[in-house]
Amino acid sequence: MPRRTTDYRGLTELSRVRLLGAVQQGPDRTLKDLAEAVGLHINTVRDHLGVLIDEGLVSARPRPSGTRGRPPTVYRAVDDAEMNPAAKSRIERAKALGPVLARVGYSCVPESVRRLGDGAGEQFDALVDHLDDSGLEPVADDTGLGIALAACPHLELVGDERTMACAVHARLLHDVLAQVPGPLRVAEVKPFLTATTCELRLQATGHQAQPA
Numbered sequence: 001m002p003r004r005t006t007d008y009r010g011l012t013e014l015s016r017v018r019l020l021g022a023v024q025q026g027p028d029r030t031l032k033d034l035a036e037a038v039g040l041h042i043n044t045v046r047d048h049l050g051v052l053i054d055e056g057l058v059s060a061r062p063r064p065s066g067t068r069g070r071p072p073t074v075y076r077a078v079d080d081a082e083m084n085p086a087a088k089s090r091i092e093r094a095k096a097l098g099p100v101l102a103r104v105g106y107s108c109v110p111e112s113v114r115r116l117g118d119g120a121g122e123q124f125d126a127l128v129d130h131l132d133d134s135g136l137e138p139v140a141d142d143t144g145l146g147i148a149l150a151a152c153p154h155l156e157l158v159g160d161e162r163t164m165a166c167a168v169h170a171r172l173l174h175d176v177l178a179q180v181p182g183p184l185r186v187a188e189v190k191p192f193l194t195a196t197t198c199e200l201r202l203q204a205t206g207h208q209a210q211p212a
Contacts (some may be wrong), residue, residue: 057087119182
C-alpha cells in the first residue's frame with residue numbers, strides 16, 4: 001500500500017530516533033545541547049529537527065534570555081496538540097474520521113472503549129491513527145485495551161540501541177494519548193513478544209489494566 005503523506009517518514013532513520021529520544025529526556029533543550037547529546041553536527045541536528053517538527057513530534061519556541069540579540073530556540077516533545085500545527089492537524093483528522101467510520105460500520109473503536117467515558121473513543125482513534133502511520137499495524141482485542149503491533153522498523157537493532165528505540169516509541173504513545181482529553185493511559189508496552197510482534201496495553205483512569 002502506498003504511504004500516506006501523513007506517515008512518519010522521519011522515524012525510519014535511526015539518527016532521528018536518537019535525536020527524538022534526546023528531546024524527550026528534558027524540555028527546552030537547545031540545538032547545541034542536542035547536538036552534543038547525540039554526537040551529530042549541529043547543522044545535521046537542525047535538519048533532523050525540522051523533519052520532526054514537520055511531522056508533529058517536536059515543537060520549537062524562543063526562550064527569552066533577558067539580553068540583547070535573538071533569543072535561543074529550544075525544543076521539546078509534543079504532548080499537547082496546540083504545541084505544533086502538524087500534531088493538531090493529525091488529532092483533528094483522527095477525531096473527524098472516527099464518527100464517519102462509525103456511521104458506515106468501519107469504526108475501529110470497540111463499544112467497550114466508548115463506555116469508558118467522554119473522550120475515550122477519540123483517544124483510541126488518535127492512537128490507532130498514530131500506530132497505523134508508524135507502520136505498526138495495530139489490531140485491538142475485544143476490549144480495545146490490548147493492541148497487538150507489528151515490530152517497529154528498528155527490528156534489526158540489538159542491545160542498547162533497541163532499548164532506546166523502544167523507549168522513544170513508548171513515550172510517543174503516552175504523548176499521543178495526552179493530546180486528546182480522555183481516560184485512556186498507557187499501562188504497559190511489551191516489546192518483541194515474538195520476533196515480529198509487540199503489544200500495547202491500555203487502561204482507563206480509575207480502572208485496573210486488563211490481564212494480558
